Amino acid sequence: MGSITSPAVTEMSRSLLRAFEAIVGRDNVLHRSVDLQTYEYDAYVERSVPRAVVYVHSTAEVSAVVKLLARERIPFVPRGYGTNVSGGTLALDGGVVLEMGRMNKMLDMDLPNQRVVVQPGIFNLDVSTILSPYGYYYAPDPASQKASSLGGNIAENASGPHCFKYGVTSNYVLGLEVVLPDGEVVWLGGKSLDLPGLDLTGVFVGSEGTLGIATAAILRILKKPETVKTMLGVFASVEEAGNVVSAIVAAGLTPATLEMMDHLTVNAVEDSMACGFPREAGAVLIIELDGLSDGMEETAEQIVAICRASGALDVRVAEDEAEREALWRGRRGAFGALTRLAPSYLSMDGTVPRTRLPEALRRVAAIGRRYDFEISCVLHAGDGNLHPLALFDDRDEARKKNAEAASMDILRMCVELGGTVSGEHGIGIEKLEAMHLVFDHNDLRAQAFVKDVFDPEGLCNPGKVLPGPVEETAAAGAASAGRPVGAGGVGAAAGA
Amino acid sequence: MPEAWGLRPVPSGSLQDSPVAEERTDAIALRLEWMIGPDRVRRGPGIAIQGMQAPLEVRPADRGQLSTVLALAHEEGLAACVAGGGTKLGWGNRPGRLDLIIGTRDLSGFSHIDADNLSLSVRAGTTVAEACAQARAINRVLPLDPSHPGRATVGGVVATGDQGARGAGYGGLRDVVLGLSAVLADGSPVKFGGRTMKNVSGYDMTKLFISSFGVLGVITDVTFRLLPRYDTQALMVLPIVSLDQGKEITAQILDSYLGPLALEVVSAGFLAQARPSGAVGRAGGIGSMSPRNAPVMLAGFAGQRAAVTRSVGEVKDRHSIQPLAVLEGAEAESFYEALADVGADGLPDLEEPVRARITAPLSQVWELARRAQAEAGARDLNVEYRIGAVRGTLDLLVDWGRGPRPGAEAQAGADSRAGAESDPEAGSDSDAVAARLTALLTDLRRQAEAVDGALTVRDGLTRLTQGFDAWGAPGSSIQIMKRIKERFDPRGVLNPGRFVGGI
Numbered sequence: 001m002g003s004i005t006s007p008a009v010t011e012m013s014r015s016l017l018r019a020f021e022a023i024v025g026r027d028n029v030l031h032r033s034v035d036l037q038t039y040e041y042d043a044y045v046e047r048s049v050p051r052a053v054v055y056v057h058s059t060a061e062v063s064a065v066v067k068l069l070a071r072e073r074i075p076f077v078p079r080g081y082g083t084n085v086s087g088g089t090l091a092l093d094g095g096v097v098l099e100m101g102r103m104n105k106m107l108d109m110d111l112p113n114q115r116v117v118v119q120p121g122i123f124n125l126d127v128s129t130i131l132s133p134y135g136y137y138y139a140p141d142p143a144s145q146k147a148s149s150l151g152g153n154i155a156e157n158a159s160g161p162h163c164f165k166y167g168v169t170s171n172y173v174l175g176l177e178v179v180l181p182d183g184e185v186v187w188l189g190g191k192s193l194d195l196p197g198l199d200l201t202g203v204f205v206g207s208e209g210t211l212g213i214a215t216a217a218i219l220r221i222l223k224k225p226e227t228v229k230t231m232l233g234v235f236a237s238v239e240e241a242g243n244v245v246s247a248i249v250a251a252g253l254t255p256a257t258l259e260m261m262d263h264l265t266v267n268a269v270e271d272s273m274a275c276g277f278p279r280e281a282g283a284v285l286i287i288e289l290d291g292l293s294d295g296m297e298e299t300a301e302q303i304v305a306i307c308r309a310s311g312a313l314d315v316r317v318a319e320d321e322a323e324r325e326a327l328w329r330g331r332r333g334a335f336g337a338l339t340r341l342a343p344s345y346l347s348m349d350g351t352v353p354r355t356r357l358p359e360a361l362r363r364v365a366a367i368g369r370r371y372d373f374e375i376s377c378v379l380h381a382g383d384g385n386l387h388p389l390a391l392f393d394d395r396d397e398a399r400k401k402n403a404e405a406a407s408m409d410i411l412r413m414c415v416e417l418g419g420t421v422s423g424e425h426g427i428g429i430e431k432l433e434a435m436h437l438v439f440d441h442n443d444l445r446a447q448a449f450v451k452d453v454f455d456p457e458g459l460c461n462p463g464k465v466l467p468g469p470v471e472e473t474a475a476a477g478a479a480s481a482g483r484p485v486g487a488g489g490v491g492a493a494a495g496a
Numbered sequence: 497m498p499e500a501w502g503l504r505p506v507p508s509g510s511l512q513d514s515p516v517a518e519e520r521t522d523a524i525a526l527r528l529e530w531m532i533g534p535d536r537v538r539r540g541p542g543i544a545i546q547g548m549q550a551p552l553e554v555r556p557a558d559r560g561q562l563s564t565v566l567a568l569a570h571e572e573g574l575a576a577c578v579a580g581g582g583t584k585l586g587w588g589n590r591p592g593r594l595d596l597i598i599g600t601r602d603l604s605g606f607s608h609i610d611a612d613n614l615s616l617s618v619r620a621g622t623t624v625a626e627a628c629a630q631a632r633a634i635n636r637v638l639p640l641d642p643s644h645p646g647r648a649t650v651g652g653v654v655a656t657g658d659q660g661a662r663g664a665g666y667g668g669l670r671d672v673v674l675g676l677s678a679v680l681a682d683g684s685p686v687k688f689g690g691r692t693m694k695n696v697s698g699y700d701m702t703k704l705f706i707s708s709f710g711v712l713g714v715i716t717d718v719t720f721r722l723l724p725r726y727d728t729q730a731l732m733v734l735p736i737v738s739l740d741q742g743k744e745i746t747a748q749i750l751d752s753y754l755g756p757l758a759l760e761v762v763s764a765g766f767l768a769q770a771r772p773s774g775a776v777g778r779a780g781g782i783g784s785m786s787p788r789n790a791p792v793m794l795a796g797f798a799g800q801r802a803a804v805t806r807s808v809g810e811v812k813d814r815h816s817i818q819p820l821a822v823l824e825g826a827e828a829e830s831f832y833e834a835l836a837d838v839g840a841d842g843l844p845d846l847e848e849p850v851r852a853r854i855t856a857p858l859s860q861v862w863e864l865a866r867r868a869q870a871e872a873g874a875r876d877l878n879v880e881y882r883i884g885a886v887r888g889t890l891d892l893l894v895d896w897g898r899g900p901r902p903g904a905e906a907q908a909g910a911d912s913r914a915g916a917e918s919d920p921e922a923g924s925d926s927d928a929v930a931a932r933l934t935a936l937l938t939d940l941r942r943q944a945e946a947v948d949g950a951l952t953v954r955d956g957l958t959r960l961t962q963g964f965d966a967w968g969a970p971g972s973s974i975q976i977m978k979r980i981k982e983r984f985d986p987r988g989v990l991n992p993g994r995f996v997g998g999i
Contacts, residue, residue: 112859157696168694170703171671186972191948192855193887194657194668194707196967197996198977202670202703206696226753250612252724292753295802351692353613383693423694438697442684447699449983453976465698
């Protein structure tokens, strides 16, 4: 596995270590190389050893540590539980990791206003677990919800199966306490909706830890649905299942989830945990309905009819909570199960308009053949979000390179079909080049403005999201002020 | 007046008086005419923004022309305000300076229609009503319910984040926009987001532009997520005796499994302004159905027939409340539209009210509404209100109600306030009325801000004491906002001084 650590990494000076220890306590600073190895990787394929790891326990500690780092001009990165799949939590160039896991409390539960306030180190699933006795839950449910932190979810604007109906993390984060890259503490947004001013909360969510460190978040919570009905559609091929997804959406039905797994994935899941998926399936769809019990039967029948009409081999309805749990355990464990098949894997992430799903799946298979990979596919099909997975042995550099090339081809295909290069895994270091597939100079320059305002020194998780320095030149359109531009000059916006 | 055209703040729209400025205006106008065509440039005072008039108005034909116009404005340091349907010219603070109005109405139509993907890309100058009709034509719902949908443009609604009653079910603008294109203040065209629900490619710049009041760039094209057309809808009009009862019913509905499309409590006077078409309108409107001068609650549900029937039944039974009406289908639709359109052609029974919106944690809006009524009464002012119970909004219409008419007071010799000269309607106000209105809004703003909310003036700022800010106290992140504005618009071209914290 490659290491992208720059050789210029120096050890922390003793005095700086002492200064960190004075802030967070002696046991909360790691600097010996044996301790740092745990933090040299996340769920992506690259590695980079941090200069030090500092466990932080409060906003005040984060602020003090960041002020010190800013003074010394040392880069840093916040880290939750390291589940990032695009290298976003790697500390490049000898950066310092701020480990947020100790800040894992729910600070406030305000049910009358349907809000909770949490610290960033809380597990995603814990938020809903705490709320469950009161009849509420937190909607965004990434497959990693048992293992990923809310702070990481915010950094990546994570989503999950239920985002088809309920939206993504940014729809649920209303306010943030943020330690800026110079150590100052500010609040963005708040408990109320639509507060006047620029939506800094909106732009912070999904900024991959490059604009500052969130130390508390105000979340919107939802009342749990009255009824949930989970169905499993079994199909001969991924294209057939893809057609059903398009048909369900086109029919105006809004299931809570529309998740797909292909043949390889189903079998890997069954090998590892036996959830009851039919091994002969070319693809399965997990379709979940939620809401009022009234009318749900009718919707379920409509969906069954659409599945049957499209040639489903079987459609089953989960009879009880145990069956439902089993289906979801399999789906959430799909990546884990697949990774048992090879020493390493590259999990890809692209999105297409949901109507283009069958075509996208055909082209993924073709790209796999071209690079001689058996690419398995897990999809948030309702959102047109594909996760092809290439399995390989990372000791074989050529295979790794091929996996990365296949990934780039898949992303290019997604953009051609009207989609984008990341649905939920983020850009990190993995997709810096792919940013050019969707953004031109002006688009990147505007994003660089934001980075520069929050982090003028470039210390906060450097080397992520934005591909290289964007020069400060004015746009092509801007330079044309002196001459006439007709209707065809810059062209009407079409690609939004 | 010696100052050059637009190079430093000018107190009022009087550039035309200066011979130097006039020469400069001519030169700029000629360049604009040459660039985008003479029929797209208009000289002389036209649209006024809070009493300030621009010497020039342009209507670019497309994104390319808009880009050229902004590049020129950037180069020359002109101050420009953007106008779509002109329904929100009264929002925000008075511009620090104003040289140019950019009309966006000609950037209209649809750049992408995809019913099966549930997405629709609309050019900014298209009216909300046109965009909603397009969605209906493909059997979908565009989740927008802003004020004055017949005139408000998509660009203006996105730039201001305006959302009304059905926002309870639809969500806010930040929840329904998938992507947008804009032209930045220096003329550079940009695009962010896309046509998919999930998109984490780069920063979520789309969010930064939504509700940014046009200070970063001019939005040219917006992609929305669509909803399937609902089977059935029902809008219950429920008589309630007090705000307390409204709060109680609301709390129970919010804690139930029901998911209302709209949940509002509206004062009788506000409701009387809503003039729906159809049978309800012909019967004199909902207001006339209310036996007393009491507020009513509106509870709207939409979706499958069985679910809607259950919802309506549950609200009736649980609260033993007999609705004044249950509107269905087109009747419900028309009622929502009438509610959104209150004040579109002036307000028949109110004297030039000040409009304000309070946003607050949703359990707090009730106390704020109660306080608004009490404080208005104590100041001899009249307040009509509308509570959005799911999103935590309180819309206020404040006028001088039963007090002495302002015309009489004006004759008592009070000086007219700055800005009143160029706003003929405001000329009849007096400092005394302005002081009362301002005191009321100051009090309510303090209450709202104390509970992490805000009060925003949406119309009638010129009728308040000068210096009352349209947006209120900016939070601790204002310095970041200012720096973002400086990076995106270093020469202060777009809406200078009109937004939060003087941005």
